[in-house]
Amino acid sequence: MGNSSARPPAPSGSGTGRARHLSRRSFVGYVMGGTGLVVAADLALGSAPAHALPIPSVPQVPEVYDLNDFLTHCALPTSQLIAIHVDEQGDAHFALPRMEVGQGITTSTSMLIADELDLPLDRVHVTLAPARPELLFNQLTGGSNTTISTYTPIRVAAAVARRALLEAAAIELGALVETLVVKGGTIFDSLGSSLTYGQAAALAAPPTTRQVRVSLKTAAEQKVVGTPQRRVDALDAVTGLKKYAMDLTEADVPGALPTMVCRAPDLNGTAREVRNRAAVLAMPGVTHVAVIPTGVAVRARTFGQCIDAVRALDVVWNAGSVPGRSAADIRKELRRAQLPLAVPKIGATTVEGDFVFHFRSGSALEPNCAVADVRDGGATIWGGLKSPVDAQSKVAKALGLPQRKVTVNVVQGGGSFGRKLFSDAAIEAAHASKAFGVPVKLMWHRADEPRQGRVHPMATSRVRATVLLGSVVTFEQRHTSVSTDFTHGLGERLTAEVAALPTGLANLGFSETIFLLSQELPYNFGVVTQLLNESNQDVDRFNTSSVRNIYSPDVRTANELIVDQLAARLKQDPVEFRRRHLKSRTVKRVLARAAELGEWGRPMPAGTAQGIAIHKEYKGATAVLVEIDCRPETVHRKVRDAVTGPRVTKAVVVVDCGLVVNPLGVEAQMMGGFSDGMAQALTYSNHLVDGHFLEASWDNSAYTRQWNTPFDFRCEVLESDRREPGGIGEAGVAASMAAVACAYARATGTMPTEFPINVHAPLHFEPKPFVPSVPASPVDGLDHVN
Amino acid sequence: MPQHTFQLNGETVTVDVEDDVRILWVLRDVLGVTGPKYGCGINVCKACTSHLNGKAFNPCSVRVQDVGPDDEITTIEGLADTVPGDGLHPMQEAWLEHDVAQCGYCQPGQIMAAVALVRRVREEDRAITEDDLDAIRNVCRCGTYSRIRQAIRTGADLMG
Ligand code: FES
Ligand code: FES
Numbered sequence: 001m002g003n004s005s006a007r008p009p010a011p012s013g014s015g016t017g018r019a020r021h022l023s024r025r026s027f028v029g030y031v032m033g034g035t036g037l038v039v040a041a042d043l044a045l046g047s048a049p050a051h052a053l054p055i056p057s058v059p060q061v062p063e064v065y066d067l068n069d070f071l072t073h074c075a076l077p078t079s080q081l082i083a084i085h086v087d088e089q090g091d092a093h094f095a096l097p098r099m100e101v102g103q104g105i106t107t108s109t110s111m112l113i114a115d116e117l118d119l120p121l122d123r124v125h126v127t128l129a130p131a132r133p134e135l136l137f138n139q140l141t142g143g144s145n146t147t148i149s150t151y152t153p154i155r156v157a158a159a160v161a162r163r164a165l166l167e168a169a170a171i172e173l174g175a176l177v178e179t180l181v182v183k184g185g186t187i188f189d190s191l192g193s194s195l196t197y198g199q200a201a202a203l204a205a206p207p208t209t210r211q212v213r214v215s216l217k218t219a220a221e222q223k224v225v226g227t228p229q230r231r232v233d234a235l236d237a238v239t240g241l242k243k244y245a246m247d248l249t250e251a252d253v254p255g256a257l258p259t260m261v262c263r264a265p266d267l268n269g270t271a272r273e274v275r276n277r278a279a280v281l282a283m284p285g286v287t288h289v290a291v292i293p294t295g296v297a298v299r300a301r302t303f304g305q306c307i308d309a310v311r312a313l314d315v316v317w318n319a320g321s322v323p324g325r326s327a328a329d330i331r332k333e334l335r336r337a338q339l340p341l342a343v344p345k346i347g348a349t350t351v352e353g354d355f356v357f358h359f360r361s362g363s364a365l366e367p368n369c370a371v372a373d374v375r376d377g378g379a380t381i382w383g384g385l386k387s388p389v390d391a392q393s394k395v396a397k398a399l400g401l402p403q404r405k406v407t408v409n410v411v412q413g414g415g416s417f418g419r420k421l422f423s424d425a426a427i428e429a430a431h432a433s434k435a436f437g438v439p440v441k442l443m444w445h446r447a448d449e450p451r452q453g454r455v456h457p458m459a460t461s462r463v464r465a466t467v468l469l470g471s472v473v474t475f476e477q478r479h480t481s482v483s484t485d486f487t488h489g490l491g492e493r494l495t496a497e498v499a500a501l502p503t504g505l506a507n508l509g510f511s512e513t514i515f516l517l518s519q520e521l522p523y524n525f526g527v528v529t530q531l532l533n534e535s536n537q538d539v540d541r542f543n544t545s546s547v548r549n550i551y552s553p554d555v556r557t558a559n560e561l562i563v564d565q566l567a568a569r570l571k572q573d574p575v576e577f578r579r580r581h582l583k584s585r586t587v588k589r590v591l592a593r594a595a596e597l598g599e600w601g602r603p604m605p606a607g608t609a610q611g612i613a614i615h616k617e618y619k620g621a622t623a624v625l626v627e628i629d630c631r632p633e634t635v636h637r638k639v640r641d642a643v644t645g646p647r648v649t650k651a652v653v654v655v656d657c658g659l660v661v662n663p664l665g666v667e668a669q670m671m672g673g674f675s676d677g678m679a680q681a682l683t684y685s686n687h688l689v690d691g692h693f694l695e696a697s698w699d700n701s702a703y704t705r706q707w708n709t710p711f712d713f714r715c716e717v718l719e720s721d722r723r724e725p726g727g728i729g730e731a732g733v734a735a736s737m738a739a740v741a742c743a744y745a746r747a748t749g750t751m752p753t754e755f756p757i758n759v760h761a762p763l764h765f766e767p768k769p770f771v772p773s774v775p776a777s778p779v780d781g782l783d784h785v786n
Numbered sequence: 787m788p789q790h791t792f793q794l795n796g797e798t799v800t801v802d803v804e805d806d807v808r809i810l811w812v813l814r815d816v817l818g819v820t821g822p823k824y825g826c827g828i829n830v831c832k833a834c835t836s837h838l839n840g841k842a843f844n845p846c847s848v849r850v851q852d853v854g855p856d857d858e859i860t861t862i863e864g865l866a867d868t869v870p871g872d873g874l875h876p877m878q879e880a881w882l883e884h885d886v887a888q889c890g891y892c893q894p895g896q897i898m899a900a901v902a903l904v905r906r907v908r909e910e911d912r913a914i915t916e917d918d919l920d921a922i923r924n925v926c927r928c929g930t931y932s933r934i935r936q937a938i939r940t941g942a943d944l945m946g
Pocket of ligand 2: 888889890891892893926927928929930
């Protein structure tokens with residue numbers, strides 16, 4: 001289905017004299033031959049080819065060509081068909097070649113289809129497509145690119161379906177297509193006779209595939225897009241029916257028993273030998289024990305028994321990848337790797353800052369988990385995977401199987417934040433299933449997540465600006481980072497794409513390319529340079545990933561703190577100073593609205609302050625205003641076993657993200673992005689000490705909790721000038737982190753230079769032992785019933 | 787293997803499992819009741835929050851031997867049946883109204899904790915305060931905290 005090798009023609013609508021007069025673009029789609037109504041459109045529709053855009057050879061590339069253009073461009077050469085099926089009930093089905101991890105894309109995709117097809121939202125069923133190797137890079141969920149890259153093709157497919165249904169109905173009803181109207185999935189003619197979509201679908205399938213040209217609804221005709229819609233999976237989520245990989249049961253994959261891995265005390269240490277295999281195998285419930293590349297896997301009837309077995313294992317370990325190293329050592333490395341600033345420091349004219357951003361875990365609440373069944377020369381995997389094609393090739397490689405012998409099924413994920421771009425659990429599960437010869441349901445213990453899981457790389461940022469005669473004449477930033485692992489699903493294709501990019505980008509490494517394409521200083525500050533360097537070129541030392549919003553939160557925080565300093569140096573109000581120097585109208589608008597909504601400049605008691613920051617990325621702009629309370633009685637407030645500290649009491653987020661498909665979903669993403677940004681500024685990090693991370697669970701990792709949450713959170717989604725959607729999944733993080741940092745600086749009269757600000761405070765926890773690698777399961781739960 | 791009997795979502799269940807297996811795994815791995823989620827296994831994330839005789843408890847930290855035939859365990863799957871009618875529990879309705887869930891993973895635990903909180907303040911004959919909300923320990927890594935606060939207030943009103 002939907003797998004034609006013919007390349008459909010490029011979208012028309014510009015170019016020919018006739019088309020220029022058409023108010024809307026028309027697109028080509030397909031009605032697939034066979035039984036049942038299946039329609040298809042090319043997934044690359046609506047994306048401008050890269051060479052259509054001018055690429056300046058100077059810095060600040062994102063202004064004209066950004067990471068999203070790059071991701072969309074990468075999808076072009078692999079253009080393949082995506083298909084919508086209309087069943088005999090008249091319901092529409094679509095397998096989205098992207099991954100839902102909470103960002104709401106199944107809801108927004110359903111909305112696009114419902115609108116174009118005139119079908120109620122609850123009759124559109126969006127599932128997640130399994131790995132489709134032919135899609136290559138076009139099946140990667142990242143860079144907040146899903147809606148940007150799929151907006152047009154999905155609507156085209158739905159429009160083709162509608163057209164095919166109407167044509168079939170016209171013949172059946174003996175009417176002209178133009179006289180038919182659709183209401184809630186039923187087609188009516190002018191005499192009141194009707195045909196349901198289900199009846200029409202049975203008549204609509206042609207014997208052979210045919211091309212159809214359709215035009216899309218205009219914004220004025222769209223009834224669902226742009227309206228607030230609750231998530232399509234909300235009912236399942238609140239009734240406990242929503243299934244994640246670890247909820248697959250015996251009925252789904254018979255014999256896939258719980259499996260867990262005993263891991264080394266050192267980061268990335270490996271197992272040399274198990275000294276008590278027989279004794280552990282004899283423990284209650286335990287069925288299998290085997291060494292795998294990342295530790296010792298155990299399989300048992302319940303996860304509780306896996307935990308007991310992991311704790312009982314006596315293992316000889318090899319050293320890890322950073323033996324004996326601590327955060328201070330890594331900081332020295334970063335300093336050594338920092339690229340030099342070009343402009344010298346000139347007395348009172350220089351404003352500068354030197355910032356450190358510590359490691360932080362990218363863990364979602366759902367730990368890494370995958371089901372694997374490796375038998376008879378083949379493998380089947382189930383997992384929450386954002387890059388399933390990559391998972392397929394990595395699993396095949398790990399098992400020594402041809403890629404076509406590996407089937408990868410995508411299950412909804414319990415959060416991702418960059419983590420699920422990698423297939424760590426799927427690969428481990430495959431190894432374990434192969435070693436045991438039986439299916440496994442492998443899950444990470446929470447303790448392993450911050451200690452051995454993917455982290456946001458530690459980074460430093462050096463900023464120097466020069467002020468002359470009342471103007472900012474230079475602004476330089478040197479961002480230096482532990483290498484970020486971008487090896488998920490990009491492989492040769494991506495390398496080829498990078499090399500194919502216009503001059504000036506081709507010879508950069510992939511990290512530098514991502515940095516250059518995503519970072520933009522949106523201010524007129526004279527000569528601006530922003531450069532990235534990485535301290536180590538091996539991605540095997542630390543397990544990193546492009547944790548939500550990649551470089552932007554750190555880069556923006558450093559920028560905006562210096563912007564506040566510059567405003568102070570020039571004796572200007574921070575909002576007014578920003579407004580005067582901002583280049584883009586869109587950013588000015590979000591800034592002005594945030595200042596207005598948040599009552600910028602209102603008098604605040606000593607020890608409390610406002611902070612404001614902006615960010616421009618993902619084809620849109622965000623401004624965040626916060627109020628923070630740093631008075632001792634607040635900082636030291638007591639909540640049992642809680643990391644309290646400064647309290648953000650109010651937050652206002654204003655976003656322009658282009659055409660909005662679902663405003664309720666945009667607000668949700670801004671709220672989540674804010675939680676991340678605030679945690680990264682104030683409380684959330686991983687301490688690297690003596691070759692391993694100390695944090696081992698949610699009592700150690702101080703991610704935002706209710707006691708840190710602002711009493712007043714507001715988000716406003718602006719009506720945009722842009723008619724194309726932007727990205728929202730990550731857009732809220734950077735300005736949030738920066739605004740909290742700026743507010744903290746103002747409230748305390750100091751400029752924070754290390755993040756999170758509590759990183760050097762005495763540890764709020766006693767580090768859990770490293771051997772055994774996981775803590776005991778408590779037995780005192782009945783003492784805490786309330 | 788020892789047998790253990792308790793009440794689960796209104797029905798009597800008996801399982802063959804070792805005494806010390808924590809109830810979370812009895813529910814999830816033995817009985818296939820997967821609403822209560824694993825997020826830490828040490829009673830700090832609260833993703834597994836369910837009810838024991840109407841109060842919030844964390845099954846990851848209670849052995850199956852510690853409950854008896856008369857103990858009533860309610861998981862998110864059984865919450866709606868604790869109120870009259872065929873619909874959802876008012877707290878679930880409030881969650882839908884505010885479109886709280888993102889990935890949804892923490893939400894069964896959040897809802898069970900919220901219902902227990904409302905019952906608790908009712909017993910103390912008072913309204914929910916900001917301090918009560920601040921003291922909720924459930925982690926939401928998607929950061930839905932503000933909508934959770936709103937939904938709890940709505941749910942409390944709906945619970946009458
Ligand atoms: S799994 Fe029970 S509290 Fe975290
Ligand atoms: S909704 Fe994802 S963890 Fe709460």
